[in-house]
Amino acid sequence: MAQRRNTMRWSLIGVITALAVALAFVVTNIDGGTRAEAKPGPKPSLTAASKSAAPSKSTAKPAPPALKGIGWWPTDEKSGGVARDAAGKHPADLKDGAGWTKGEQGGALLLNGTSGYADAGAPIVETVGRDYSAAAAVRLDADGFRTAVSLDGAGSSVFFLQYVADYRRFSFSFSNARALANLVEAPKLGRWYHLVGTYSHSEKKLRVYVDGVAAGEVLAPDNPEKPAGNLVIGRGKYQGKPTDFWPGAIADVHVYDRALTPAEIAALAAREPSR
Known part of the structure; x- marks a missing residue:
């Protein structure tokens, strides 16, 4: 009887461990996959923002x-x-x-x-x-x-x-x-x-x-x-x-x-x- 209880206990621990590993795998792939697919853009700068809002006279197209x-x-x-x-x-x-x-x-x-x-x-x-x-x-x-x-x-x-x-x-x-x-x-x-x-x-x-x-x-x-x-x-x-x-x-x-x-x-x- 004791041997059966030990066997059940270790089986339950194995199931919990397997579930934890699987869950960690899913979370890691959801988070990491989304980040991996995004292409990094240029770092924003005040100079770039200013130029896009009001082009300088030297770079703007003629009226x-x-x-x-x-x-x-x-x-x-x-x-x-x-x-x-x-x-x-x-x-x-x-x-x-x-x-x-x-x-x-x-x-x-x-x-x-x-x-x-x-x-x-x-x-x-x-x-x-x-x-x-x-x-x-x-x-x-x-x-x-x-x-x-x-x-x-x-x-x-x-x-x-x-x-x-x-x-x-x-x-x-x-x-x-x-x-x-x-x-x-x-x-x-x-x-x-x-x-x-x-x-x-x-x-x-x-x-x-x-x-x-x-x-x-x-x-x-x-x-x-x-x-x-x-x-x-x-x-x-x-x-x-x-x-x-x-x-x-x-x-x-x-x-x-x-x-x-x-x-x-x-x-x-x-x-x-x-x-």
Whole structure:
């Protein structure tokens, strides 16, 4: 009887041992098999993430030709008194001390902040009852109210693509309404930024974008100014007088007879169209 109990005991121990070994084998293969089939990817890095989110200007594809607009002043001349219009027929004459310097993607206008600007010789874009956009790459070298691109009206500019000293923000403005770039940080002097201002007539909205990012908007149902002069680069007009002269550099100025989409603005900020 004792021998039978011993035999049963050892048989039971053998069964338990076999089950434990089998269970360990199954668990090991489930865990190890899954890991073995997965291919290791590259280690994530902040640099790689940043490049995928916002391609550098040197690696991004050129913006589509449609983003040249109805007027485009690449400012690549480096010398002389005229900036060619690469999209239309309105070269801009350099005035009162405007010159040339290096830009982010080529050349740029160098402006003294007191008198220098460039005049396109025509309004270029129709604004009354229409959608439109203006764009430019800018480097601001001193504080104050400053205008990069504007269209002269009878009393004040029809629109201002500008920097507003009171708020330390870029803006796309009428004389009675202002879309401040409050959704991005205050700009730093001496650094290049890409600015776009759009107006949607159907929505009655001004919008401003900084480096391809939507940065602010405002309702602007009534613009008191109508075109009465030319598109100008590097200054504004207020109460009948030239004002807000830009100190620093401006490059790749565009105007469009439509409101650019966010996707188009991001593409333009990443890289200019092929010259």
